[in-house]
Amino acid sequence: MMAMEVAQALMVEQAVQDNGTLAATFDIIGGRIKVGLDEKQITHLGKAGQAVIKTSCRGLPFIVSQGKDGGICNCAVGWYSQRHSCPSATINGVIADALCKCKSKVLWASV
Secondary structure, eight states: OOHHHHHHHHHHHHHHHHTTOEEEEEEEETTEEEESOOHHHHHHHHHHGGGSEEEOTTTHHHHHHTTOOEEEOHHHHHHHHHHTTOOOOOOOTTTHHHHHTTOOEEEEEOO
16 A cells, blocks of 8 residues: 555544444454554555555455554455354445445454
């Protein structure tokens, strides 16, 4: 994520929350899966740029075992939330407005 993408991620989270839905940015930082990143963590990923590895379900074990940063794709968010019995929907900035209307828990994939 670049500076503009960091701002967009924070803006989308705020828009989701303003509409009564729980937003939780979901990524890997230092090999640990994080659900509900704060502004500092989102900014860390933004500054890391291309060093953040786009991570699908298949790549999760590698990124975690190597202690790397990873941007979680939507399929991995779905897999993780299903595995942990967490009802969720994944979104990107383009469809955030439509999802805000459903008032459910949201895990946000940054990539």
